[in-house]
Amino acid sequence: MASGGWDIAMRHIDQQYDLPQFVASSLVRKIAANGFRLPAADRSKFQKLPDEVIARIEQIVRESYIEAGEDVGGDVLREHLWQQASVARREMIASGELLTPTEFKNRIGVSEKRLARLIEEGSVFGVDVDETEYFPALLADPLLNRKRLQTLCRIIVPADPMSRLDFLTSQRGSLGERRPVEMLDDDVDFKSVRRIATAWAAEWSRTIVKLYAGDHQLEPSDVEPLYTAIAEIDPRKPLWARASEALHLHGYEWPLDPHRVIPIFTLFVSRQAVGDSTPIPEACVQILVVGERIRIRIVAAAGTAHNSKTIAAGEHKTFVDIAKQVVAYLLKH
Structure with a gap:
């Protein structure tokens, strides 16, 4: 199956650099859409990467699109990539790599109702081809440990279907150049591949926590946040667990040394998937520090009243410490 420029670039970047999928995908997309140069306005978003690394990735993207015989041109490129993907998927149907729902459920021996349940829980997944759903024949292979294969499928749900299929069938350096589907029988191998799959799945979504001075109900668009923490985290984790993890992991964080004491600030949590330019708002919490007490007002948060x-402030000194304490409280209640 022929590869496009994006696929080739992602593969080469993965071979040369240990970058999260979200970061690599964002870099390729921005570089390809800007004449094979990272826009100056976006450089600060990748400040942890040295200039020579950015330059090398720009070269990789340019060479990958040339290798694939593609050009960059906004809507034209997007349409071209869509057409290319459609052709490739039709070829997979013709070769038997993708099955109709009827063929698939017959091969795995389940009813239509059971198949729907497997799809809902992420144990199997379909691929859209011309507005019709097909299923990877790999997921019905009788030679594979189906129970463990379905376990892997549930882990990698955050990624899009074709990326999931690619993960299952591609050699990975982190697995000793073996494919995940080759590591289902041995207990030690399966433990390793589950760990790699969990980390890989988390890279397809990131949780963003921002703190703004003052009392807000909507995230301000005209002022910079006091503090931002971003981390790649599985979106299926509970909201406050992800927010806490983002505040403690320090995946992307600025300012680096926030010692200011802010008596009134607002905490916003959002989630962003790979390929989506706009984060999805998830929570807004107004925080007021009065002496030894912290007053919390939850404006919006899924699953939270x-x-x-009002909680005790304790000995926390900075507004980031206060934010961590508030999130920890919300996580427990």
């Missing part, structure tokens, strides 16, 4: 709480 929208009300006010």
Whole structure:
């Protein structure tokens, strides 16, 4: 199956650099859409990468698109990539790599109702081809440990279907150049591939926590946040667990040394998937520090009661410490 420029670039970057999928994907997309140069306005978003690494990745992207015989041109490129993907998927149907729902459920011996349940829980997945759903024949291979294969499928749900299929069937350096589907029988191998799959799945979504001075109900668009923490985290984890992890992991974080004391600030949590330019708002919490007490007003948060709480401030000194304490409280309640 022929590879496009994006696929080739992602593969070469993965071979040369240990970058999260989200970062690599964002770099390729921005570089390819800007004449094979990272826009100056976006350089600060990748400040942890040295200039020579950015330059090398720009070269990789340019060479990959040339290798694939593609050009960059906004809507034209997107349409071309869509057409290319459609052709490739039709070829997979013709070769038997993708099966109709009827063929697939017959091969794995389940009813239509059971198949729907397997899809819902992520144990199997379909691929859209011309607005019709097909299923990878690999998932029905009788020679593979189906129970463990379905376990892997549930782990990698955050990625899009074709990326999941690519993960299952591609050699990976982190697995000793073996493919995940080759590591289902041995207990030690399966433990390793589960760990790699969990880390890989988390790279397809990131949780963003931003803190703004003052009292807000909507995230301000005209001022810079006091503090931002971003981390690649599985989106299926609970909201406050992800927010806490982002604040403690320090995946992307600025300013680096926030010692200011801010008596009134607002915490926003959002989630962003690979390929989506706009994060999805998830929570807004207004925080007021009065002496030894912290007043919390939850403006919006999925699965959390929208009300006010007061908790002890303890010995925390900075607004980031306070934010961590508030999130820890919300995680427990």
